[in-house]
Amino acid sequence: MGQGSARLINVVVTGGGTIAPIDDVRVITNTSTGRLSSRITEACLEAGARVWHIHAPSAELPFLREARFDLETTNEAAEAARLKALLGRWRAVRDRLHLVPLEKGNVADYAANLERVLRSRPIDVAFLAMAVADFEPVPIEGKLSSGLRRLRVDGQPTPKVIQSVRDWSPGSFLVGFKLLSGVSTAELIATAREACRVNHADLTVANDQEAVRAGRHAIHLVWADDARAVETLDPDQDIARGLVERVLAARTRAVHPLDGPPLP
Numbered sequence: 001m002g003q004g005s006a007r008l009i010n011v012v013v014t015g016g017g018t019i020a021p022i023d024d025v026r027v028i029t030n031t032s033t034g035r036l037s038s039r040i041t042e043a044c045l046e047a048g049a050r051v052w053h054i055h056a057p058s059a060e061l062p063f064l065r066e067a068r069f070d071l072e073t074t075n076e077a078a079e080a081a082r083l084k085a086l087l088g089r090w091r092a093v094r095d096r097l098h099l100v101p102l103e104k105g106n107v108a109d110y111a112a113n114l115e116r117v118l119r120s121r122p123i124d125v126a127f128l129a130m131a132v133a134d135f136e137p138v139p140i141e142g143k144l145s146s147g148l149r150r151l152r153v154d155g156q157p158t159p160k161v162i163q164s165v166r167d168w169s170p171g172s173f174l175v176g177f178k179l180l181s182g183v184s185t186a187e188l189i190a191t192a193r194e195a196c197r198v199n200h201a202d203l204t205v206a207n208d209q210e211a212v213r214a215g216r217h218a219i220h221l222v223w224a225d226d227a228r229a230v231e232t233l234d235p236d237q238d239i240a241r242g243l244v245e246r247v248l249a250a251r252t253r254a255v256h257p258l259d260g261p262p263l264p
Contacts, residue, residue, distance in 0.1 A: 012125070020137060193226075218235055219233050
């Protein structure tokens, strides 16, 4: 993204967890907060990109996730300075940040908004970190009685939204995400490699839910190119910035293969 670039790089980031209604008042969702997606968006903006951030209704949002005054602080001046600096960061990039909220938050809503954004302009990179439900129940009209002794919910498979991205935006550098829980690193990486194949993704970011809960949130970068080694970004690093730097560099090499050194 040098000064001689014809245009800004366009990026799509998706985040949060989809919602599957059970009845008019109850829903099934997942534990995704959208925090990593927000950090990815912030890193893309800092790198000079224009970002469309598609988010679930309850997801944490870029910059806003930090815009809370610490009511228990013992240093009000430092807290005020932090918020002022945050405001400055947002003002510097706000013209390049486009928030796309999901109104319903279900898989169909997500797919429709993602397709609309991808088809409406040339998108260079898509980070699809949305935690999309694999199953959804057929919602029941009205409200189920709270006096039921047992509630059984039958789910039906949902479409694999990521597998339509190549039809909607063939030229995008596609980054998928694969979350498992309590598996070995070898199994996690093997699953991510298969996800690259079936989703036609350029890269799959793999992580483990147990590690996230334990505060050891590492991510493994599994490239579609088998010749490129898997890279692990550990919790001591800024994993969002590290991911964005590597993806933007890989995308640049893919578009301009003579402009840089060969991939490691």
